Amino acid sequence: GLARRPVPLRLPEWSSVVLSVTAAMVFSLEPRVLGSPGSTFKEKSARANSKTGEIGGHGRLDQRRHGGSFDASSSSPHPVQDEDCKFSVVLGAQWGDEGKGKLVDIMAKDAQVCARFNGGANAGHTLVVEGRKYAFHLLPCGIINRGCKNLIGNGVVCHVPTLMKELDALKEFDPRAVERVFISTRSHILFDSHQIIDGILEAEASSNSIGTTKRGIGPSYSSKSIRNGLRFADLLHFDVFEERLRELIKWSQKRFGEPDPTDSETQQHLRKCLHEYNTRSAFDPQNGAKGGVGSVEEEIERYRGFAKMLQHQIVDSVTFIHEDIVRGSKILVEGANAALLDIDFGTYPFVTSSNTTIGGVCTGLGVPPRVIDNIVGVVKAYTTRVGNGPFPTELQNEGQNLPDYMEEYIGEAMVIQRKGDTRGPYSLTKGCQVKVGEMLQEVGHEYGTTTGRRRRCGWLDIPLVKYSAMLNGYHSLSITKLDCLTGLKEIRVAVAYRNIGMTEVRLPSGYFPSHLEDLKKIVCEYETLEGWEEDISKCRRFTDLPTSAQRYIVRISELCGIRVSSVGVGPDRTDILWVP
Secondary structure, eight states: OOOOOOOOOOOOHHHHHHHHHHHHHHHOOSOOBTTBTTOOHHHHGGGTTBOOOEEOGGGOEEEEBOOOOOOGGGSOOOOSSOTTOOEEEEEESSSSOSOHHHHHHHHGGGOSEEEEOSBOTTOOEEEEETTEEEEESSSOGGGGSTTOEEEEOTTBEEOHHHHHHHHHHTTTTOTTGGGGEEEETTOEEOOHHHHHHHHHHHHHHGGGOOOOOSSSHHHHHHHHHHTOOOBHHHHTSHHHHHHHHHHHHHHHHHHHSSOOTTOOHHHHHHHHHHHHTOHHHHHOTTTOOSSOOSSHHHHHHHHHHHHHHHTTTEEOHHHHHHHHHHTTOOEEEEOSSOGGGOTTTSSTTSSOSSOOSHHHHHHHHTOOGGGOOEEEEEEESSEEEOSSSOOTTEEEOTTSOSOOOEEEBOSOOEEEOOTTOTTOOEEEOTTOEEEHHHHHHHHTTOBOTTTOOBOEEEOEEHHHHHHHHHHHOOSEEEEEOGGGGTTBSEEEEEEEEEETTEEEEEOOTTOOOSSHHHHHTEEEEEEEEEOOOSOOTTOOSGGGSOHHHHHHHHHHHHHHTSOEEEEEOSSBTTOEEEOO
Protein backbone atom coordinates (compact mmCIF):
# COMPACT_ATOMS: atom_id res chain seq x y z
CA GLY A 1 0.00 0.00 0.00
CA LEU A 2 0.87 3.67 -0.12
CA ALA A 3 3.03 5.05 2.66
CA ARG A 4 1.08 7.45 4.84
CA ARG A 5 2.72 10.74 5.69
CA PRO A 6 2.69 11.25 9.47
CA VAL A 7 0.43 14.05 10.68
CA PRO A 8 2.33 16.55 12.86
CA LEU A 9 1.10 16.56 16.45
CA ARG A 10 0.37 20.04 17.85
CA LEU A 11 1.03 20.25 21.57
CA PRO A 12 0.45 23.14 23.97
CA GLU A 13 3.51 25.20 24.90
CA TRP A 14 3.99 23.64 28.33
CA SER A 15 3.99 20.05 27.00
CA SER A 16 7.40 20.34 25.34
CA VAL A 17 9.08 21.39 28.56
CA VAL A 18 7.22 18.69 30.50
CA LEU A 19 8.42 16.07 28.03
CA SER A 20 11.98 17.33 28.26
CA VAL A 21 11.88 17.18 32.07
CA THR A 22 10.38 13.69 31.98
CA ALA A 23 13.10 12.51 29.60
CA ALA A 24 15.74 13.99 31.86
CA MET A 25 14.30 12.10 34.80
CA VAL A 26 14.36 8.81 32.90
CA PHE A 27 17.96 9.07 31.76
CA SER A 28 19.49 10.83 34.77
CA LEU A 29 21.31 8.68 37.31
CA GLU A 30 21.14 11.34 40.04
CA PRO A 31 18.82 10.48 42.93
CA ARG A 32 15.53 12.44 43.06
CA VAL A 33 13.16 13.45 45.83
CA LEU A 34 9.81 11.73 45.43
CA GLY A 35 7.19 14.24 44.30
CA SER A 36 9.83 16.80 43.27
CA PRO A 37 10.79 15.99 39.65
CA GLY A 38 13.86 17.83 38.47
CA SER A 39 15.36 18.12 41.95
CA THR A 40 18.94 16.89 42.33
CA PHE A 41 20.36 15.14 45.39
CA LYS A 42 22.05 18.42 46.31
CA GLU A 43 18.62 19.98 46.74
CA LYS A 44 17.35 17.06 48.81
CA SER A 45 18.74 18.34 52.10
CA ALA A 46 16.84 21.60 51.69
CA ARG A 47 13.59 19.61 51.63
CA ALA A 48 14.54 16.89 54.10
CA ASN A 49 11.85 18.02 56.54
CA SER A 50 9.15 18.72 53.93
CA LYS A 51 6.12 16.57 53.38
CA THR A 52 5.40 15.30 49.88
CA GLY A 53 3.59 17.94 47.81
CA GLU A 54 -0.18 17.77 48.08
CA ILE A 55 -3.08 19.82 46.88
CA GLY A 56 -3.56 22.76 49.26
CA GLY A 57 -5.88 25.76 49.45
CA HIS A 58 -6.98 27.40 46.20
CA GLY A 59 -6.36 24.12 44.35
CA ARG A 60 -2.59 24.55 44.52
CA LEU A 61 0.08 22.16 45.65
CA ASP A 62 1.20 22.52 49.25
CA GLN A 63 4.46 21.50 50.87
CA ARG A 64 4.98 22.07 54.59
CA ARG A 65 8.41 22.96 55.92
CA HIS A 66 9.17 22.50 59.61
CA GLY A 67 12.83 23.30 59.88
CA GLY A 68 16.09 22.67 58.07
CA SER A 69 19.52 24.20 57.79
CA PHE A 70 19.79 27.88 56.88
CA ASP A 71 23.37 28.61 55.90
CA ALA A 72 23.86 31.48 53.43
CA SER A 73 27.63 31.08 53.28
CA SER A 74 27.44 29.40 49.89
CA SER A 75 25.67 32.33 48.27
CA SER A 76 27.24 34.68 45.73
CA PRO A 77 29.86 36.94 47.36
CA HIS A 78 28.75 40.13 45.54
CA PRO A 79 27.62 42.89 47.93
CA VAL A 80 24.95 45.47 47.09
CA GLN A 81 27.64 47.86 45.92
CA ASP A 82 31.25 46.78 46.29
CA GLU A 83 33.95 49.44 46.41
CA ASP A 84 35.25 48.16 43.08
CA CYS A 85 31.82 48.34 41.39
CA LYS A 86 31.54 51.40 39.18
CA PHE A 87 28.31 50.74 37.28
CA SER A 88 25.39 49.41 39.33
CA VAL A 89 21.88 48.70 38.10
CA VAL A 90 18.80 48.30 40.32
CA LEU A 91 15.89 46.48 38.68
CA GLY A 92 12.44 45.36 39.79
CA ALA A 93 12.26 41.57 39.82
CA GLN A 94 8.48 41.11 39.84
CA TRP A 95 5.57 43.20 38.49
CA GLY A 96 6.77 46.54 39.83
CA ASP A 97 6.14 48.46 43.07
CA GLU A 98 8.89 46.49 44.83
CA GLY A 99 10.35 49.54 46.58
CA LYS A 100 13.34 50.16 44.32
CA GLY A 101 13.40 53.87 45.08
CA LYS A 102 14.58 53.57 48.68
CA LEU A 103 17.51 51.30 47.77
CA VAL A 104 18.50 53.56 44.88
CA ASP A 105 18.34 56.58 47.16
CA ILE A 106 20.65 54.91 49.68
CA MET A 107 23.07 53.70 47.01
CA ALA A 108 23.06 57.13 45.36
CA LYS A 109 24.85 58.56 48.41
CA ASP A 110 28.07 57.15 46.98
CA ALA A 111 27.21 57.70 43.29
CA GLN A 112 28.23 60.58 41.10
CA VAL A 113 25.51 59.86 38.54
CA CYS A 114 22.01 58.37 38.90
CA ALA A 115 20.20 57.56 35.66
CA ARG A 116 16.88 56.32 34.32
CA PHE A 117 16.81 54.37 31.07
CA ASN A 118 13.18 53.47 30.33
CA GLY A 119 9.51 54.22 30.86
CA GLY A 120 7.94 57.54 31.73
CA ALA A 121 5.57 58.99 34.31
CA ASN A 122 3.88 55.58 34.62
CA ALA A 123 6.60 54.67 37.12
CA GLY A 124 6.02 55.78 40.68
CA HIS A 125 8.45 55.90 43.60
CA THR A 126 7.57 57.19 47.04
CA LEU A 127 10.47 58.11 49.33
CA VAL A 128 10.31 59.17 52.96
CA VAL A 129 13.18 61.52 53.84
CA GLU A 130 13.43 63.32 57.17
CA GLY A 131 9.80 62.44 57.83
CA ARG A 132 8.55 63.95 54.58
CA LYS A 133 7.14 62.02 51.61
CA TYR A 134 8.31 62.63 48.04
CA ALA A 135 6.51 60.98 45.12
CA PHE A 136 8.50 60.83 41.88
CA HIS A 137 7.28 59.65 38.50
CA LEU A 138 10.07 60.89 36.24
CA LEU A 139 12.97 62.10 38.34
CA PRO A 140 15.67 59.57 39.26
CA CYS A 141 15.69 58.95 43.01
CA GLY A 142 19.24 60.29 43.23
CA ILE A 143 17.72 63.78 43.17
CA ILE A 144 17.23 63.50 46.95
CA ASN A 145 21.01 63.39 47.41
CA ARG A 146 22.31 66.88 46.76
CA GLY A 147 25.72 65.74 45.47
CA CYS A 148 24.37 63.46 42.74
CA LYS A 149 23.85 64.27 39.05
CA ASN A 150 20.65 62.80 37.58
CA LEU A 151 20.24 61.71 33.96
CA ILE A 152 17.03 60.98 32.08
CA GLY A 153 18.23 58.71 29.30
CA ASN A 154 17.23 58.39 25.66
CA GLY A 155 15.00 55.37 26.42
CA VAL A 156 12.67 57.47 28.59
CA VAL A 157 9.54 59.22 27.29
CA CYS A 158 9.20 62.43 29.30
CA HIS A 159 6.10 64.52 29.99
CA VAL A 160 7.72 67.88 30.64
CA PRO A 161 4.89 69.43 32.74
CA THR A 162 5.13 66.46 35.13
CA LEU A 163 8.91 66.83 35.31
CA MET A 164 8.64 70.53 36.13
CA LYS A 165 5.99 69.85 38.79
CA GLU A 166 8.30 67.36 40.52
CA LEU A 167 11.19 69.81 40.41
CA ASP A 168 8.97 72.54 41.85
CA ALA A 169 8.03 70.27 44.79
CA LEU A 170 11.76 70.00 45.61
CA LYS A 171 12.40 73.74 45.87
CA GLU A 172 12.25 73.76 49.64
CA PHE A 173 14.55 70.72 49.88
CA ASP A 174 17.01 71.95 47.23
CA PRO A 175 16.32 75.25 45.39
CA ARG A 176 18.93 74.32 42.76
CA ALA A 177 17.69 70.79 42.11
CA VAL A 178 17.06 71.54 38.43
CA GLU A 179 20.79 72.15 37.94
CA ARG A 180 21.46 68.50 38.83
CA VAL A 181 18.98 67.10 36.28
CA PHE A 182 20.14 66.36 32.73
CA ILE A 183 17.94 65.10 29.88
CA SER A 184 19.11 63.26 26.79
CA THR A 185 18.72 65.06 23.49
CA ARG A 186 17.44 61.73 22.17
CA SER A 187 14.73 61.29 24.80
CA HIS A 188 11.23 61.57 23.31
CA ILE A 189 8.73 64.13 24.58
CA LEU A 190 5.37 62.82 25.74
CA PHE A 191 2.62 65.36 25.02
CA ASP A 192 -0.86 65.83 26.47
CA SER A 193 -2.24 64.46 23.19
CA HIS A 194 -0.55 61.12 23.91
CA GLN A 195 -2.34 60.95 27.26
CA ILE A 196 -5.72 61.68 25.65
CA ILE A 197 -5.14 58.99 23.01
CA ASP A 198 -4.21 56.55 25.76
CA GLY A 199 -7.53 57.25 27.47
CA ILE A 200 -9.47 56.78 24.22
CA LEU A 201 -7.80 53.45 23.48
CA GLU A 202 -8.20 52.17 27.03
CA ALA A 203 -11.93 53.01 27.03
CA GLU A 204 -12.29 51.31 23.65
CA ALA A 205 -10.77 48.10 25.00
CA SER A 206 -13.56 47.76 27.63
CA SER A 207 -13.44 44.21 29.01
CA ASN A 208 -10.12 43.54 27.28
CA SER A 209 -8.54 46.56 28.90
CA ILE A 210 -4.82 46.24 29.56
CA GLY A 211 -5.15 48.43 32.62
CA THR A 212 -2.70 51.17 31.66
CA THR A 213 -2.04 54.22 33.80
CA LYS A 214 -3.40 56.41 30.95
CA ARG A 215 -0.24 58.50 31.17
CA GLY A 216 0.36 58.30 27.41
CA ILE A 217 3.31 55.92 27.57
CA GLY A 218 2.16 53.51 24.83
CA PRO A 219 1.09 56.22 22.34
CA SER A 220 4.37 58.09 22.94
CA TYR A 221 6.47 54.99 22.20
CA SER A 222 4.21 54.44 19.16
CA SER A 223 5.11 57.94 17.91
CA LYS A 224 8.76 57.05 18.44
CA SER A 225 8.37 53.85 16.41
CA ILE A 226 6.45 55.37 13.50
CA ARG A 227 8.91 58.29 13.56
CA ASN A 228 6.60 61.28 13.98
CA GLY A 229 7.65 61.91 17.59
CA LEU A 230 9.60 64.90 18.89
CA ARG A 231 12.77 64.69 20.97
CA PHE A 232 14.34 67.06 23.46
CA ALA A 233 16.90 68.03 20.82
CA ASP A 234 14.00 69.61 18.92
CA LEU A 235 13.46 72.05 21.81
CA LEU A 236 16.91 73.49 21.05
CA HIS A 237 15.67 74.33 17.53
CA PHE A 238 12.33 75.82 18.45
CA ASP A 239 11.20 76.91 14.97
CA VAL A 240 11.47 73.30 13.82
CA PHE A 241 9.88 72.13 17.07
CA GLU A 242 6.84 74.36 16.59
CA GLU A 243 6.30 73.18 13.02
CA ARG A 244 6.63 69.51 13.90
CA LEU A 245 4.41 69.82 16.98
CA ARG A 246 1.62 71.32 14.87
CA GLU A 247 2.01 68.41 12.44
CA LEU A 248 1.89 65.84 15.25
CA ILE A 249 -1.25 67.37 16.77
CA LYS A 250 -2.97 67.46 13.35
CA TRP A 251 -2.02 63.81 12.80
CA SER A 252 -3.44 62.89 16.22
CA GLN A 253 -6.65 64.82 15.62
CA LYS A 254 -7.18 63.22 12.22
CA ARG A 255 -6.80 59.66 13.53
CA PHE A 256 -8.31 59.93 17.01
CA GLY A 257 -10.28 63.20 17.17
CA GLU A 258 -13.25 62.31 14.98
CA PRO A 259 -16.37 60.94 16.74
CA ASP A 260 -17.51 57.37 16.21
CA PRO A 261 -21.12 56.13 16.60
CA THR A 262 -19.95 53.35 18.93
CA ASP A 263 -18.08 55.69 21.30
CA SER A 264 -18.79 55.66 25.01
CA GLU A 265 -19.49 58.94 26.79
CA THR A 266 -15.87 59.04 27.98
CA GLN A 267 -14.53 58.51 24.46
CA GLN A 268 -16.82 61.19 23.02
CA HIS A 269 -15.52 63.72 25.54
CA LEU A 270 -11.86 62.81 24.98
CA ARG A 271 -12.20 62.94 21.19
CA LYS A 272 -13.85 66.37 21.44
CA CYS A 273 -11.04 67.61 23.70
CA LEU A 274 -8.41 66.30 21.28
CA HIS A 275 -10.17 67.84 18.29
CA GLU A 276 -10.17 71.22 20.06
CA TYR A 277 -6.86 70.48 21.79
CA ASN A 278 -8.42 71.42 25.12
CA THR A 279 -6.36 69.11 27.31
CA ARG A 280 -7.39 71.04 30.42
CA SER A 281 -10.95 69.79 30.00
CA ALA A 282 -9.74 66.28 29.13
CA PHE A 283 -7.85 65.95 32.42
CA ASP A 284 -10.58 67.53 34.58
CA PRO A 285 -13.98 67.91 32.84
CA GLN A 286 -15.59 69.54 35.88
CA ASN A 287 -13.09 72.15 37.02
CA GLY A 288 -10.15 72.10 34.58
CA ALA A 289 -7.83 72.21 37.60
CA LYS A 290 -5.48 69.27 36.85
CA GLY A 291 -3.17 70.91 34.36
CA GLY A 292 -3.24 70.99 30.59
CA VAL A 293 -3.87 73.77 28.09
CA GLY A 294 -6.86 75.18 26.21
CA SER A 295 -5.45 75.38 22.69
CA VAL A 296 -2.57 74.48 20.39
CA GLU A 297 -1.21 78.03 20.67
CA GLU A 298 -1.14 77.80 24.44
CA GLU A 299 0.70 74.49 24.19
CA ILE A 300 3.36 75.98 21.93
CA GLU A 301 3.93 78.91 24.28
CA ARG A 302 4.13 76.57 27.25
CA TYR A 303 6.89 74.59 25.56
CA ARG A 304 8.66 77.78 24.53
CA GLY A 305 8.98 78.49 28.25
CA PHE A 306 10.14 74.94 28.98
CA ALA A 307 12.79 75.23 26.27
CA LYS A 308 14.26 78.32 27.92
CA MET A 309 14.23 76.78 31.41
CA LEU A 310 15.80 73.51 30.31
CA GLN A 311 18.18 74.60 27.55
CA HIS A 312 21.28 74.07 29.70
CA GLN A 313 20.02 70.71 31.03
CA ILE A 314 19.50 69.06 27.63
CA VAL A 315 22.68 67.12 26.85
CA ASP A 316 24.13 64.50 24.55
CA SER A 317 23.62 61.67 27.03
CA VAL A 318 25.98 59.21 25.33
CA THR A 319 28.93 61.58 25.69
CA PHE A 320 27.70 62.65 29.14
CA ILE A 321 27.63 59.15 30.65
CA HIS A 322 30.76 57.88 28.88
CA GLU A 323 32.79 60.79 30.22
CA ASP A 324 31.82 59.67 33.74
CA ILE A 325 32.61 56.04 32.87
CA VAL A 326 36.08 57.01 31.65
CA ARG A 327 36.86 59.11 34.72
CA GLY A 328 35.85 56.21 36.99
CA SER A 329 32.74 57.78 38.46
CA LYS A 330 30.29 55.61 40.33
CA ILE A 331 27.14 55.33 38.21
CA LEU A 332 23.82 54.05 39.48
CA VAL A 333 21.01 53.10 37.07
CA GLU A 334 17.42 52.85 38.22
CA GLY A 335 14.89 50.72 36.37
CA ALA A 336 11.26 51.76 35.98
CA ASN A 337 8.52 49.12 36.23
CA ALA A 338 9.90 45.56 36.47
CA ALA A 339 10.86 42.35 34.68
CA LEU A 340 7.35 40.91 34.27
CA LEU A 341 6.22 44.16 32.63
CA ASP A 342 8.92 44.04 29.94
CA ILE A 343 7.47 44.50 26.43
CA ASP A 344 9.25 41.34 25.23
CA PHE A 345 9.62 39.14 28.32
CA GLY A 346 6.65 40.18 30.45
CA THR A 347 3.07 38.90 30.64
CA TYR A 348 2.19 40.31 27.22
CA PRO A 349 -0.06 42.15 26.44
CA PHE A 350 -0.42 43.17 30.11
CA VAL A 351 2.96 44.89 30.02
CA THR A 352 4.45 48.33 29.65
CA SER A 353 5.76 49.70 26.34
CA SER A 354 9.50 49.57 27.00
CA ASN A 355 12.24 47.08 27.82
CA THR A 356 12.48 46.99 31.61
CA THR A 357 15.18 44.31 31.80
CA ILE A 358 18.98 44.58 31.68
CA GLY A 359 19.18 44.88 27.89
CA GLY A 360 17.16 48.09 28.12
CA VAL A 361 19.99 49.68 30.11
CA CYS A 362 22.31 49.37 27.12
CA THR A 363 19.82 50.69 24.56
CA GLY A 364 18.24 53.25 26.90
CA LEU A 365 21.52 54.90 27.90
CA GLY A 366 23.92 54.03 25.08
CA VAL A 367 26.35 51.93 27.13
CA PRO A 368 27.96 48.55 26.30
CA PRO A 369 27.18 45.47 28.46
CA ARG A 370 30.79 45.12 29.63
CA VAL A 371 30.64 48.28 31.78
CA ILE A 372 27.82 46.89 33.97
CA ASP A 373 29.44 45.19 36.97
CA ASN A 374 26.67 45.04 39.61
CA ILE A 375 22.99 44.13 39.11
CA VAL A 376 20.61 44.11 42.07
CA GLY A 377 17.14 42.61 41.79
CA VAL A 378 14.56 44.11 44.14
CA VAL A 379 12.01 41.58 45.40
CA LYS A 380 9.04 42.34 47.61
CA ALA A 381 8.61 39.77 50.41
CA TYR A 382 5.28 38.89 48.81
CA THR A 383 3.94 39.51 45.29
CA THR A 384 1.82 42.37 43.97
CA ARG A 385 0.68 43.64 40.62
CA VAL A 386 -1.57 46.41 39.28
CA GLY A 387 -3.93 45.94 36.37
CA ASN A 388 -5.17 42.85 34.61
CA GLY A 389 -3.61 39.53 33.64
CA PRO A 390 -3.00 36.10 35.24
CA PHE A 391 -1.38 36.07 38.69
CA PRO A 392 -0.44 32.54 39.89
CA THR A 393 -0.14 33.29 43.64
CA GLU A 394 -2.92 35.88 43.86
CA LEU A 395 -4.85 36.02 47.14
CA GLN A 396 -6.82 39.26 46.81
CA ASN A 397 -7.67 41.56 43.90
CA GLU A 398 -8.27 45.27 43.45
CA GLY A 399 -11.97 44.97 44.32
CA GLN A 400 -11.26 42.79 47.40
CA ASN A 401 -13.86 40.23 46.28
CA LEU A 402 -11.76 37.03 46.10
CA PRO A 403 -12.17 34.26 48.72
CA ASP A 404 -8.59 34.92 49.94
CA TYR A 405 -6.56 32.66 52.27
CA MET A 406 -7.29 32.58 56.01
CA GLU A 407 -4.49 32.55 58.58
CA GLU A 408 -4.19 33.22 62.31
CA TYR A 409 -2.80 36.62 63.29
CA ILE A 410 -0.33 36.40 66.21
CA GLY A 411 1.15 39.91 66.16
CA GLU A 412 0.41 43.06 68.11
CA ALA A 413 -2.98 44.71 67.77
CA MET A 414 -3.11 47.58 65.27
CA VAL A 415 -5.60 49.91 63.63
CA ILE A 416 -4.97 51.25 60.12
CA GLN A 417 -6.95 54.18 58.76
CA ARG A 418 -8.42 53.66 55.28
CA LYS A 419 -8.84 57.03 53.62
CA GLY A 420 -12.12 57.32 51.76
CA ASP A 421 -13.21 53.77 52.64
CA THR A 422 -16.79 53.58 53.94
CA ARG A 423 -15.91 50.46 55.96
CA GLY A 424 -13.82 52.51 58.35
CA PRO A 425 -10.40 51.57 59.80
CA TYR A 426 -8.78 48.17 59.28
CA SER A 427 -8.19 46.41 62.59
CA LEU A 428 -6.01 43.47 63.65
CA THR A 429 -6.16 41.75 67.03
CA LYS A 430 -4.03 38.91 68.35
CA GLY A 431 -5.58 35.50 67.75
CA CYS A 432 -8.02 36.66 65.06
CA GLN A 433 -8.34 35.00 61.65
CA VAL A 434 -7.28 37.30 58.81
CA LYS A 435 -7.62 37.27 55.05
CA VAL A 436 -3.95 37.33 54.13
CA GLY A 437 -4.30 39.15 50.80
CA GLU A 438 -6.47 41.88 52.33
CA MET A 439 -4.06 42.22 55.26
CA LEU A 440 -1.12 42.70 52.89
CA GLN A 441 -3.05 45.36 51.00
CA GLU A 442 -3.87 47.33 54.13
CA VAL A 443 -0.72 46.81 56.24
CA GLY A 444 1.49 47.26 53.18
CA HIS A 445 -0.46 50.34 52.00
CA GLU A 446 -0.63 48.67 48.61
CA TYR A 447 -2.01 51.54 46.59
CA GLY A 448 -0.28 52.66 43.39
CA THR A 449 1.82 55.85 43.55
CA THR A 450 0.82 56.73 39.99
CA THR A 451 -2.77 55.45 39.80
CA GLY A 452 -3.98 55.29 43.40
CA ARG A 453 -5.45 51.87 42.58
CA ARG A 454 -5.37 49.05 45.15
CA ARG A 455 -2.72 46.50 44.19
CA ARG A 456 -3.50 42.81 43.82
CA CYS A 457 -1.59 40.79 46.44
CA GLY A 458 -0.36 37.22 46.76
CA TRP A 459 2.33 34.97 48.22
CA LEU A 460 5.96 35.27 47.13
CA ASP A 461 6.43 33.55 43.75
CA ILE A 462 9.92 32.00 43.54
CA PRO A 463 9.56 30.59 39.97
CA LEU A 464 8.73 34.12 38.80
CA VAL A 465 11.80 35.54 40.58
CA LYS A 466 14.03 32.81 39.11
CA TYR A 467 12.76 33.63 35.60
CA SER A 468 13.49 37.30 36.27
CA ALA A 469 16.99 36.35 37.46
CA MET A 470 17.67 34.41 34.26
CA LEU A 471 16.80 37.49 32.21
CA ASN A 472 18.81 39.94 34.29
CA GLY A 473 21.70 38.04 35.88
CA TYR A 474 21.33 39.47 39.38
CA HIS A 475 24.42 39.53 41.56
CA SER A 476 22.23 39.93 44.65
CA LEU A 477 18.64 40.40 45.78
CA SER A 478 17.20 43.15 47.95
CA ILE A 479 14.09 41.95 49.84
CA THR A 480 11.61 44.71 50.74
CA LYS A 481 8.58 45.06 53.03
CA LEU A 482 9.40 42.07 55.20
CA ASP A 483 7.64 43.87 58.06
CA CYS A 484 4.29 43.52 56.28
CA LEU A 485 4.32 39.77 56.92
CA THR A 486 4.68 40.27 60.69
CA GLY A 487 1.91 38.60 62.66
CA LEU A 488 1.09 35.75 60.27
CA LYS A 489 1.40 32.46 62.12
CA GLU A 490 2.47 30.71 58.92
CA ILE A 491 3.73 32.08 55.62
CA ARG A 492 3.53 30.28 52.31
CA VAL A 493 6.03 30.54 49.46
CA ALA A 494 5.43 29.24 45.93
CA VAL A 495 8.51 27.14 45.14
CA ALA A 496 7.63 25.53 41.81
CA TYR A 497 5.17 25.61 38.92
CA ARG A 498 3.19 22.66 37.64
CA ASN A 499 0.58 22.43 34.89
CA ILE A 500 -2.97 21.72 35.98
CA GLY A 501 -3.13 18.88 33.43
CA MET A 502 0.00 17.12 34.74
CA THR A 503 0.54 18.09 38.35
CA GLU A 504 2.89 15.21 39.10
CA VAL A 505 5.65 16.88 37.07
CA ARG A 506 7.35 20.14 38.02
CA LEU A 507 8.01 22.58 35.20
CA PRO A 508 11.71 23.44 34.69
CA SER A 509 13.40 25.87 37.04
CA GLY A 510 13.12 29.38 35.67
CA TYR A 511 10.46 28.51 33.11
CA PHE A 512 7.70 31.11 32.75
CA PRO A 513 4.88 30.71 30.18
CA SER A 514 4.98 33.17 27.27
CA HIS A 515 1.23 32.91 26.56
CA LEU A 516 -1.51 33.95 28.95
CA GLU A 517 -3.54 30.80 28.28
CA ASP A 518 -0.62 28.66 29.43
CA LEU A 519 -0.05 30.91 32.45
CA LYS A 520 -3.69 30.43 33.46
CA LYS A 521 -3.06 26.66 33.67
CA ILE A 522 -0.22 27.06 36.16
CA VAL A 523 -0.69 25.70 39.68
CA CYS A 524 1.82 26.49 42.39
CA GLU A 525 3.60 24.15 44.75
CA TYR A 526 4.00 25.79 48.16
CA GLU A 527 6.25 25.51 51.16
CA THR A 528 4.92 26.73 54.49
CA LEU A 529 7.29 28.49 56.87
CA GLU A 530 6.84 29.65 60.44
CA GLY A 531 5.88 33.28 60.89
CA TRP A 532 6.86 35.68 63.69
CA GLU A 533 4.94 37.89 66.08
CA GLU A 534 7.64 40.45 67.01
CA ASP A 535 7.63 43.98 65.55
CA ILE A 536 10.71 44.06 63.29
CA SER A 537 10.46 47.69 62.18
CA LYS A 538 12.99 48.79 64.79
CA CYS A 539 15.60 46.14 63.90
CA ARG A 540 18.85 47.65 62.65
CA ARG A 541 20.92 44.51 62.05
CA PHE A 542 20.00 41.32 60.29
CA THR A 543 20.78 39.35 63.44
CA ASP A 544 18.21 41.46 65.34
CA LEU A 545 15.43 39.81 63.33
CA PRO A 546 13.46 36.95 64.90
CA THR A 547 14.83 33.55 63.90
CA SER A 548 11.78 32.79 61.75
CA ALA A 549 12.22 36.06 59.83
CA GLN A 550 15.89 35.27 59.23
CA ARG A 551 14.94 31.80 58.02
CA TYR A 552 12.41 33.29 55.60
CA ILE A 553 15.10 35.47 54.01
CA VAL A 554 17.72 32.72 53.84
CA ARG A 555 15.18 30.33 52.34
CA ILE A 556 14.56 32.83 49.53
CA SER A 557 18.32 32.89 48.91
CA GLU A 558 18.46 29.08 48.89
CA LEU A 559 15.55 28.71 46.48
CA CYS A 560 16.81 31.37 44.06
CA GLY A 561 20.50 30.51 44.34
CA ILE A 562 21.30 34.21 44.76
CA ARG A 563 22.67 36.05 47.76
CA VAL A 564 20.31 38.40 49.62
CA SER A 565 22.21 41.61 50.29
CA SER A 566 19.61 43.76 52.06
CA VAL A 567 16.21 43.55 53.75
CA GLY A 568 13.63 46.32 54.13
CA VAL A 569 11.70 46.49 57.41
CA GLY A 570 9.90 49.84 57.05
CA PRO A 571 9.28 52.85 54.76
CA ASP A 572 12.09 55.16 55.90
CA ARG A 573 15.62 55.20 54.49
CA THR A 574 16.94 53.94 57.82
CA ASP A 575 14.63 50.90 57.74
CA ILE A 576 16.98 48.68 55.77
CA LEU A 577 19.25 45.91 57.04
CA TRP A 578 22.45 44.84 55.32
CA VAL A 579 22.87 41.08 55.23
CA PRO A 580 26.43 39.94 56.07
